[in-house]
Amino acid sequence: MTPLNFQSIIMTLQDFWARQGCLIWQPYYSQVGAGTMNPATALRVLGPEPWNVAYVEPSIRPDDGRYGENPNRMQMHYQFQVILKPDPGNPQEIYLQSLEALGIDPKEHDIRFVEDNWESPALGAWGLGWEVWLDGQEITQFTYFQQAGGVVLDPVSVELTYGLERIAIALQRVGSFRDIQWSPTLKDGDVNLQAEQEHSKYYFEIADVERLRRMYDLFEAEADACLAQKLVLPAHDYILKCSHTFNVLDTRGAIGVTERQALFGRMRDLSRRVAEAYLEQRQRLEYPWLKEEEPTGAPAARPVRLPAESGARQGLLPALGPAPLLVEIGTEELPAGDLESVLRQLRERVPALLSELRLEHGELRILGTPRRLVIHVEDLAAVQADLEQVIKGPPADRAFGPDGQPTPAALGFARSKGIDIADLQVREMDGGRYAAAVVHQSGRAARVVLGEALPGLIAGLRFDKTMRWNATNVAFSRPIRWLLAIVGEAADAETVFQVVPFEYAGLQSGNTTRGLRFIQPYEQAVGSPAEFFAFLEVQGILLDPEQRKQAIVAQVSSLAAQVGGRVKDDPALLAEVTNLIEAPTALRGTFSADHLKLPGEVLTSVMKKHQRYFPVYAAGQGADTEETLLPAFIAVRNGDEFGLDVVMDGNEHVIRARFADANYFVREDIKQPLEAYLDKLRTLIFQVKLGSMLDKSQRITALVDDMAQGMGLAEEEVHITHRAAQLCKADLGTQMVVEMTSLQGYMGRYYALRSGERPEVAQAIFEHYLPRFPGDAVPASRPGLLVGLADRLDTLCGLFAAGLAPSGNKDPFAQRRAALGLVQNLLAWELDFDLQPALSLAASHLPLQASPESRAAVLDFIVERLRNVLLEQGWHYDVVEAVLAVQGHNPAPASRAVKELSEWVQRPDWNSILPAYARCVRITRDLKERYPVDAADFVEPAEGELYSALLQAEAALAGFGSAAGFLLAFEPAIPAVNRFFDTVLVMAEDEGVRRNRLGLLQRIAALADGVADLSKLEGF
């Protein structure tokens, strides 16, 4: 069958959604970036009224303009927008039916829901959801809309945004939007290519910045005038014009960071006012669409009707043996990170819960895929363990009269506890005698108590971001769509499984699970855990994440080996891929070797970050082959091998388009030398009070010039460092880095080399960002190290001075990472680097005053990171504290000291060493004054002996100056110390004698000066 042409795709979708009860609407008469901005979405999602709508929206994104040269990326693309309000309960399934209506056989494709959260700062809107991938290509944005115009949405709307060109490319299996068959006779390129070329040129080259700014202001003023009259739609129209004008200005590169924030703020404010005015208006109209017969949300949560617990069962339970429990929480696709986190939580909480419920059990497994969280418990007790509780009542003498008769207090107490007055006992409790009720609580059926407890378990799961989706307003990572909970009742050698009855998020628990999408049967009632596991196994679903991971590793390695390649270890990528699928099948695709001309990091970044593909490297052993990419990638598909060639085709198309885009950026970027991009940093604001990124570059340069002197760099290296500092941020102005920020530094190095900079300079530009993440490399060159130190010092010092120290979870400038990187580099280089003077130098270049307090706060902040590093290395807390208290400002020696001190602390004789030193310190530490020692004033011989030992130790110390040095120096003096204290009364009555003795001990205590504060050690 001929695949649908473009116009038929639209007509088919209109027809499909009309049949689903959607109103068919039209594109908006204004340039919008997305169908979301059409008032049919932006406004109609507000308020309680139901609204189901579908429409095409030609969407204009000026900065996506590629002069028609990119296969996928255009300044205008066609969206098909659907809003379902409230959530119909099965929007994913309806959506997938729509793809089938378009002729996409889901079984022969790889259709995936990949986490993607959506936010529009200009509209004050956000939502959670996914990109829907068809063979690696994003074809739809699927969002549960949580907020719009700054207003929390209730009910939540489901928003589907189809990318029509992407779908057409996939359906028609063509290589570019230009080749999409639009009608039987014309292609997309025929009717739209010229527009792409012309508008791209207009947006990037011609649009007059000054005039557009004036337009923006006029539009904004009109929006404001409309709002003053509560004219919702006219005001909204002008906000759209503002937004489009903003986008054009942005594409012209005319908007700095600060201005961007300011304009976003203004647009958001207008949007909020529009939203509020709209809501008022609908309220005034008494929500005309809110009809009695149309409920506004998902079915309201009905009161849970649990099967009546029969008196018989409650009283006298049959003798049931232990049996398995299976709970499955079925969800729409959870984000990879959330899946990992929720499984961890369940592994902690489920055992705790069972113990709390007094339910004995055997092996417990927590399993899960993006679509299901599974708890499987073997040999769960059928009933809780019994419980006897003794409850303290009034004191015995007030409970019973002298005649032994219960008082009214006792009667009341017994009644309140539901026991007979005759059963009231008198017990010794808490050192007195009290009336006590002994309440015996019989164990209840596991099925019942679990039914009561499971909602709380689910409700207690935490996620970074949660969403609501139906009228229960329950929050979860993604919607929960089914609940399976069955527990066995083992009797008479036969185990019968019953549903654990509960309700959550508007769902009733049952014994039905769902399989892999598109495999029939989709829903399946299961009679036992064994049936459940068998059903999923048949579909290839690997419930155990670890098993899934191993399967992926095996498949990926094997596919790489087939082309003489290998994949590198990449635990993060592997973990993510594992959490994106239920039934992994890896496949290998190729791309044109031409693309290998692009910087390797660009290719791998695109493959990994955008597509979650494994890059394939040449399999040789040498250092050369380490980084040699092959023109291939490995993707992991969710499902079996059916239609794998189609899936591969699709994935290859996507990567082709992605690489074409990267190629476009790089080609544009290298039209100018790297240095030329410094000018763009002028408009890129680092922080309002601290100026632009250009200002920052200049501060870094000044700072490395200062520091180079103190670090003994050769003149050659000083030059290199200086130049690298100048250019270190230049790549932030290039298109490739604007597009993929993670490539900063890489592109700087690449462009520096292409611009004729010295290789050492290029390398230092790259290295100054190192390390970028835990486990990353550190700079290998001193210029790289130095520029990185200066960058981080400037960042920290500046932001603290500007009052922007991180607080709580908020760390928008990633200062923790900056401080940590600084510490890690100093440690790695074992560099003796005193942070105090360095921070003063950094402060001296700032455009604002950094107070001593703020500098001290920076130092504390860095020391805190150092502390964490050391603790994570496993050093004992007291040792770390002892060292950091004294030399935290110079991390490398501090780290060495921790190591040395730790070795000493481990020694068997440590408890003779520390006390000896401690005695010296304790008696002197509160003295305000240092007393001179005069040997002539010694009274006892032990004094002289100690003095002599002191002098030896002081001499030894001069040669070391570290923790080990101190201890080695001090150790020989221990006998003298001990003798001194045994024989000499330090606090002699004669003041001169006393002072002389204290002075002697002060000198011994001072042996550890600059090394550690041993008083922080355990046992001091």
Added chain:
Amino acid sequence: MTPLNFQSIIMTLQDFWARQGCLIWQPYYSQVGAGTMNPATALRVLGPEPWNVAYVEPSIRPDDGRYGENPNRMQMHYQFQVILKPDPGNPQEIYLQSLEALGIDPKEHDIRFVEDNWESPALGAWGLGWEVWLDGQEITQFTYFQQAGGVVLDPVSVELTYGLERIAIALQRVGSFRDIQWSPTLKDGDVNLQAEQEHSKYYFEIADVERLRRMYDLFEAEADACLAQKLVLPAHDYILKCSHTFNVLDTRGAIGVTERQALFGRMRDLSRRVAEAYLEQRQRLEYPWLKEEEPTGAPAARPVRLPAESGARQGLLPALGPAPLLVEIGTEELPAGDLESVLRQLRERVPALLSELRLEHGELRILGTPRRLVIHVEDLAAVQADLEQVIKGPPADRAFGPDGQPTPAALGFARSKGIDIADLQVREMDGGRYAAAVVHQSGRAARVVLGEALPGLIAGLRFDKTMRWNATNVAFSRPIRWLLAIVGEAADAETVFQVVPFEYAGLQSGNTTRGLRFIQPYEQAVGSPAEFFAFLEVQGILLDPEQRKQAIVAQVSSLAAQVGGRVKDDPALLAEVTNLIEAPTALRGTFSADHLKLPGEVLTSVMKKHQRYFPVYAAGQGADTEETLLPAFIAVRNGDEFGLDVVMDGNEHVIRARFADANYFVREDIKQPLEAYLDKLRTLIFQVKLGSMLDKSQRITALVDDMAQGMGLAEEEVHITHRAAQLCKADLGTQMVVEMTSLQGYMGRYYALRSGERPEVAQAIFEHYLPRFPGDAVPASRPGLLVGLADRLDTLCGLFAAGLAPSGNKDPFAQRRAALGLVQNLLAWELDFDLQPALSLAASHLPLQASPESRAAVLDFIVERLRNVLLEQGWHYDVVEAVLAVQGHNPAPASRAVKELSEWVQRPDWNSILPAYARCVRITRDLKERYPVDAADFVEPAEGELYSALLQAEAALAGFGSAAGFLLAFEPAIPAVNRFFDTVLVMAEDEGVRRNRLGLLQRIAALADGVADLSKLEGF
């Protein structure tokens, strides 16, 4: 069956047109007034490439905003736009099929194509076509697009613009756009009413004029910048923004006439540049859609292959008797005016043609409907009459030598005429002897010569406006779609009909006609004229316009009488209605009597001008009932009685909406007194050099003040006239008149009365426009007369002074009508009114200098109108000339003089009167000097006798002073005149005697001074 809801209408049309090969396109992302402005029309119609497209277009027309209160009229309506390029040959039929696809059964409706020509000054575009009416409601604009962006289109595009709400209202039989079912659950009002209310308020009340002006300038500047780079689409986008901004400004009432013209000019210029740049671009791309296999136009005109005329037939024709000829030119619906004109032309030309072709014939009838022009000739000769031609050659003496032998000249002549040298004759011709060729031309078959002549006949038909539609680029009023031409060959008592073979406009003649639309069979081959007439008669088609007209009159009168009403004679309306239909069936509809509160002229104007309905008046006889409207109207439907109630419903809906609109305007207008609208005239420019309409009003007021003195008005009347002059143009500022200019004066009177002005003032405001058309009433009051005179004098004097005298066909300010009205009023009032001083007065108030030459030119222009009036009254040319030569500047007396003089000229003794007077004049008229007469110097008695007759005549003249007076005075002197000439030698030798005699004759000639220049008379 449930009628389609709104969204299904759209989807059905998309589907329908996709199946017709149209590309389905989307609404534009900019506010546009019509789908035409979408580049898919505005640009794609340019150039030679084929293009078929269909799309929805939400169309924004700010000044149509009615706050959601009008049933049909909204600031935004939905269009469905279709472009067919080139013309597929049957676009009307395809269009009608699309209506059937929507569930409109054409048989039970009245579907009409009513002339409507389209022009967009801002886009430099125009086309000819129709409104398509469904039961009186315009549901589609159907246009053959002739020009766009100032570029002539080749091929022509067919443009269909469906008004979707109108169609939905008709289909769903609801009363207002608000009640249209949009989806199964929501109505149009649910989703669009708020927008109507808000945007109307924005456009009419809130939009900030100053800011919008600035936007306009910015948009224009961007368009210009784009054009400098040849960026067609971005430039077009900005023109659209200009256009929308202009419309908003206009709705705010911020655009004066001059500014409007200026802005239109600027937009048109930009559009032209966009069009040119687009054409260049397509040319540079080598017209990629212009494929070999897809011809760009209608089938190219193939060379006409006429049946070979057999030698036998040419030579020796069988003895065929005379037989009928039938020619039918089948067209798409001709405009009413064109139909009238073309029938007139055919009535003149066909007989002339037949005579030229030497074809004898019997009765000849020219018939026609909007869809067919029919020529029916009885007893047409089968062959032409023979012809003998004598062709003059060289003079005989040069053709033959002295020996009688032919010279080379003779041989050459004979050869060139195709005759044997022996057949050369010598004939007396033109007063000499010449060699002559006698060529005998045998008559050829009528069928053949008609086939050759008919294309020329059609091509020679003339229309005010013509259009092209296919690749032949033939021009006609509307497309010709079929040609029927059959002629009988009567032999052996049997007449066989043959096709007269010819080709025109890409069509081949045949014997097929078409019936009334929607009646089957639609096409029918006919074997004879009788079959043809029978076929049409069965369908109710009345071919004869006169018969059609009588049928309409009869039906309309009968329907009116049924409700106790009558219709007034309205020949123009009747003629138009007659020419709009083929098969008339009248129907009566009613409207709410509430609307009768509106001014009657508003109601009748709406009924007649917008809807071509006959208003129904109460049937009584008195003067009161004359103007009493009943709440009813009569429409005439094309077709039979099937579904007449549906048709009536539809028509009633339309008139309801129209009246609601009028009501809206009037209600708005009467919120202020009439005088308040004077302020609006400030921005309404009459003409740039002559200022605003307010300036004009003030000049008129000053001028009536001046003139009132000379005309002897009572003080009371002077006041009335002054006030009426002040207010005479005020209604031009009201919404009702802006909407329907033809109501000017009427509304002025109505609003003046409502504003408390005196009734005489109100009446004068109305009357100053009289007469507005030939046959219209003249002012009945002197104030009305006077204001009208002043208005017209100001117009003429001012425009001539500004160099804007009408020339050729150009008369944009309707100065001919002004001058004619002026003349007609003076004649009707028989007012002695000398135009010369009046023009001087008018000139004195102008803001610019009116030279004596320009004033003289105005006078000539007025006299020219007077001349036409008099000639049309039937007065003889020479009499009119004689009078106007002398007293044209005062029309009423001049007219009287013409009448009087004409009576004299009719007299039997006129040829004794005139010569007598003429003798006196002829002998003296060249004299430069006037000679005194001295009776003492008389020599002959006849001199004295004549002198005495002269003195009597002069004395008689003093009592008369008119043409009759002159003649009555002169007549008695005739014998004396005759005697004088018989006996006296005027030119005596003695100078004194001669001068005395000439002086005497000069005095006689002067008797006619100020009356007429009798030398202009025939026989002088």
